[in-house]
Amino acid sequence: MSVFSSDSFDNHEQVMFCSDPASGLKAIIAIHSTALGPSVGGVRMWNYESEEEAIRDVLRLSRGMSYKNALANLNLGGGKAVIIGDSSKDKTPELMRAYGRFIDSLGGRYITAEDMGMTTADMAQVASQTKFVAGLEEGAAASGDPSPFTSHGVLIGIDAAVRHQMGRDNLNGIRVAIQGVGHVGYALAQELVHRGAEIIVADVVKDNVARAVAELGATAVSTAEILFQDVDVLAPCAMGAIVNDQTLPLLKCRIIAGSANNQLARTDHGQALRARGILYAPDYVINAGGMISVANEVHGVLVPHDEAMKMVEKIGHVLRRIFADADAQGLPTEAIADQTAEALIAAGKAEKSGRAQSAAA
Numbered sequence: 001m002s003v004f005s006s007d008s009f010d011n012h013e014q015v016m017f018c019s020d021p022a023s024g025l026k027a028i029i030a031i032h033s034t035a036l037g038p039s040v041g042g043v044r045m046w047n048y049e050s051e052e053e054a055i056r057d058v059l060r061l062s063r064g065m066s067y068k069n070a071l072a073n074l075n076l077g078g079g080k081a082v083i084i085g086d087s088s089k090d091k092t093p094e095l096m097r098a099y100g101r102f103i104d105s106l107g108g109r110y111i112t113a114e115d116m117g118m119t120t121a122d123m124a125q126v127a128s129q130t131k132f133v134a135g136l137e138e139g140a141a142a143s144g145d146p147s148p149f150t151s152h153g154v155l156i157g158i159d160a161a162v163r164h165q166m167g168r169d170n171l172n173g174i175r176v177a178i179q180g181v182g183h184v185g186y187a188l189a190q191e192l193v194h195r196g197a198e199i200i201v202a203d204v205v206k207d208n209v210a211r212a213v214a215e216l217g218a219t220a221v222s223t224a225e226i227l228f229q230d231v232d233v234l235a236p237c238a239m240g241a242i243v244n245d246q247t248l249p250l251l252k253c254r255i256i257a258g259s260a261n262n263q264l265a266r267t268d269h270g271q272a273l274r275a276r277g278i279l280y281a282p283d284y285v286i287n288a289g290g291m292i293s294v295a296n297e298v299h300g301v302l303v304p305h306d307e308a309m310k311m312v313e314k315i316g317h318v319l320r321r322i323f324a325d326a327d328a329q330g331l332p333t334e335a336i337a338d339q340t341a342e343a344l345i346a347a348g349k350a351e352k353s354g355r356a357q358s359a360a361a
Contacts, residue, residue: 012032158171174232177226
């Protein structure tokens with residue numbers, strides 16, 4: 001698979017392939033844009049079925065980070081990294097340190113943070129080799145695990161979507177199906193139950209499901225059934241591409257709002273959701289909470305936990321504007337989000353180019 005000919009390639013500034021035989025590291029780092037600032041995004045470790053799948057994922061994820069950071073007004077660009085392997089078996093301190101050395105070689109063009117398959121302890125190993133890492137537990141502006149901020153942002157997004165789609169000003173009695181109850185999904189489930197929602201859960205990890213049932217009173221269904229529950233809200237909090245040609249006709253929800261990246265398998269699936277009357281909260285908007293927290297650390301600003309949570313709540317304002325504009329223009333919500341982000345990035349590129357020309361003059 002060629003990077004340049006991939007349908008996921010979007011004029012990325014740089015794609016770096018990393019190999020360290022001593023530790024077993026095989027990773028790909030994609031820098032989509034630095035127009036608005038250094039690229040920032042998490043690193044995920046996943047046992048991809050092929051290198052082509054890993055390339056496709058990192059290209060799509062890095063583009064999403066550019067859009068996410070632009071719409072959240074974080075003065076940051078977008079990048080992402082993937083490590084190929086099983087995080088439960090293949091991850092070692094040596095592997096994480098090797099990854100950190102590759103990050104350092106980029107000189108700050110990409111700042112890495114925690115994502116799927118990673119922990120704050122892993123980030124500490126990366127930080128032993130480079131200063132270009134965020135999401136740390138220790139340090140002058142350490143922001144810690146971004147998961148609670150991500151889950152809170154998704155809650156705020158669900159609230160905005162319910163208000164827009166159903167005219168409800170609370171979540172009491174709202175039925176939510178959560179696909180994936182790991183770090184983010186479980187924290188979201190806790191907040192939803194606290195707000196009076198009824199939750200249905202599924203996860204490939206049985207212990208995660210058992211915990212949600214025992215501690216939160218969740219109803220458990222299989223991973224094959226979770227997407228097709230008759231609910232108000234479907235909250236995908238696992239892998240992407242859950243809205244596709246096979247699943248679309250079977251969806252029974254009124255709203256899709258979750259933390260998973262790249263929830264639409266193709267862009268035209270957004271129009272298909274609109275045609276079916278299903279409101280979609282664009283993933284890179286609703287899941288920006290963790291990035292908002294990490295951005296404070298990147299900029300060297302120590303923000304108290306409660307204040308950072310308040311900053312995350314602006315996600316609701318962004319989504320309400322997107323929902324309103326989509327209705328006014330008769331367009332899918334993700335098309336409105338894409339257009340807005342692209343305009344912000346284009347303006348950043350123009351300003352950056354102007355500064356470079358002035359400096360050269």
